[in-house]
Amino acid sequence: MTVSDVTASGTANRGGAQLPVVVRAENVSKRFVIRKEKSLKERIVNFGRSQKHKDDFWALRDVNFEITAGTTLGLVGANGSGKSTLLKVLGGIIEPNDGFVERRGRLAALLELGAGFHPDLTGRENVYLNSSILGLSRKQTDEYFQSIVDFSEIEAFIDTQVKFYSSGMYVRLAFAIAVHVDPDILLVDEVLAVGDEPFQEKCMAKIKEFQQEGRTIILVSHSASQVEDLCDRVLVLSHGNVVFDGGATDGIAALRESFDR
């Protein structure tokens, strides 16, 4: 109902003017070396051998795309296909071995199970820490603080150390912070699955609001219905390669196909 209205009007608004590219990935490749020994003993014992036998594989291979402002991009693929890795490269958290990522505008990331919280600090202290990392001053955070807490609905626990939070509470706070720092680009990696139903609905509503405000959202999800509902473009990854880039409905079909490979 309202969903299609929003998407329709959103696309219409965007249709007219030339929209700027906000994220560009060029030939991004990421290789992981699976070398398990981290201690001196293991290194010495396996010296020479480890050089020859060190396993490596490409988690991302020659990924190319551009995302224009206001797009909601769904990133889908089988487990281990490289979605989280790609999101981390986009967020600048890991460096690609080859190629590069360019982006502009403020970026907020919700990667695999929550933001970067410090377990020993309280929710309140973590809010300040995180918004400072995302580029807000203390004064700006003071202004947003109450609405972050209200959104997360964990007022009673805000002065508890986050190590005592449930995973849902953790995600609630992380999501609340991410959406209050006025990001131009929002990266979301499966985190919403942990929230309870009312909170998931609240997040969906927020994401739709973000879409209308022309923010760019990159969403990793295993829920086909969520992707179809939210995304206007889908990228399907399989073994580190982009195997499909296009509309949401076709994307889901391509995803199902990619499982068989």
Next chain:
Amino acid sequence: MGSTEIPGNGHELASVAQQRAERLAELPFEVSVSAGPKSVGGFFASIREIAKHRELLDLLIRRELKSRYKDSTLGFLWSLIKPLVQLLIYYVFIGTVLGASRGVPDFAIFVFSGLTLWGLYAETISTGTASIISNGGLIKKVYLPREIFPLASTGSAIFNFLVQMVVLLLAIIVLGQFPVSWNLLYVPVAFVVVLIWGVTFAVVLSALNVFLRDIQYLVEVAMLLLFWASPIVYSWTLVVQSVKTHTWLLDVYLLNPISLAMLAFQRGLWQAGSQTRVLGDPGNLTVVPPVQWPANMDLLLVLATIAGLVALFFAQRIFSRLQGNFAQEI
């Protein structure tokens, strides 16, 4: 007609989106810093990046101090208790039992100033080395200049140093030994030398520690050894006496910038070292002449500072090469 009324809200939103698009179109593209220039320019780019995150650094230092003693009752008093107990041990065992204090007037001031400066160095390096690993949670989730973590450890080490300095200065004043002299200028210089070298090692070791976790433990052992390589609980006079005619050994000894800084620090705060003092009980008096400070100490301090800055430059370059892989290795 209708079209102007009904989408009123929609128009506003559309213009919000449009404004955003226009603003974004103006912005230059950014590539993450570590992928940027790999040369001298990269060093200054990193410094600028860190300067932009001043407020965050401040927050992290507070966090470090707070979380360290978070669940303890005495809280930050612990950061004082440890050096005071150390002082007591060295005073009683080295000073009195082993008799080191016989040749060192105001032995307590001497030892405590040494311990205070050493504490800054040791804490900067040991907590700094562990800093990237212990902040893994943040590093895996958000991008920020990672040098901030060893710097935050340094900040909290500086805080503890300042607390000890207050105690030291109070003790010096109470004992009536406040050195009103130009020698006091050696104190900030010694502080700067120790800081530069401490940060240098903290930065490079924190990065290496991600790939080889043994570094953390190696550092602890190395610090135990290095403690005895600087004149902290024994005096420079003793060093000069024990090398006898092989004076080149003194030059080797002073190659360690921390030993040099330690001497400068003592020269500034330990007034008795620069005076002729009479020690012992009546009937068994010994006259202790002033310490023969190294002749070219000022020049050596300048050189140690310059060498430290060069080392810091290379340390940051190494860090910057390695940091791209931090998130996946932690």
